[in-house]
Amino acid sequence: MHVAIGALGRVLGGTGDAYVLSNSILSLTQWLAAALTVLFFARRLGGDRAALFAVALFTGTGPSSLSFSVGLPSGWIFILSAWAVWFFVQERWVLAALCTSGACYVHLGGFATAPVGVLVAALLLRRWKSLVAVGLTVGVLTLPYVLHFLRYREWYIGERGHVAADMAPPLIYLCALPALLVRLRHPVRNALLVAWA
Secondary structure, three states: OOOHHHHHHHHHEEEHHHHHHHHHHHHHHHHHHHHOOOOOOHHHOOOOOHHHHHHHHHHHHHHHHHHHHHOOHHHHHHHHHHHHHHHHHHOOOHHHHHHHHHHHOOOOOHOHHHHHHHHHHHHHOOOOHHHHHHHHHHHHHHHHHHHHHHHHHHHHHHHOOOOHHHHHHHHHHHHHHHHHHHOOOOOOOHHHHHOOO
């Protein structure tokens, strides 16, 4: 996200205002991508009414859409992890590997989400060859970032705030838990939702 803001800001003129405009454009793009991701999956898995409610809940509440509207890099993890698992379930492993790698590049948390989601889907669907193909591709594609992280890990280890104490995520998870428990009754049929969760 930071590289994209810098590149677009330079294309737009390289002034301070150009970088602010670049951030705004990319933040809007991220929010729109998240809303369309919610729309796609809710409609595909639950129909038109589910899509209406899901998009209304996502776009109408501050805690759930705030990180997307301001362009936090971690917002892309939500988007790319869903698509990585979806493409894996659909047996399109190249796209699954690209989305998984993208999730890893946008934020370190991507290493703990998209690959784990793909792994869970592979375990549920017993797709070992696809898992190996996706895993090797992701390993090769993310190797530069892994090496960068290892080289500068002292900077990453420092304390960066108290995000874990935020109350919004636990409340969102508490509301999502009943739906997850219902889906876990048939995990193979609901592989996408279980893996994404």
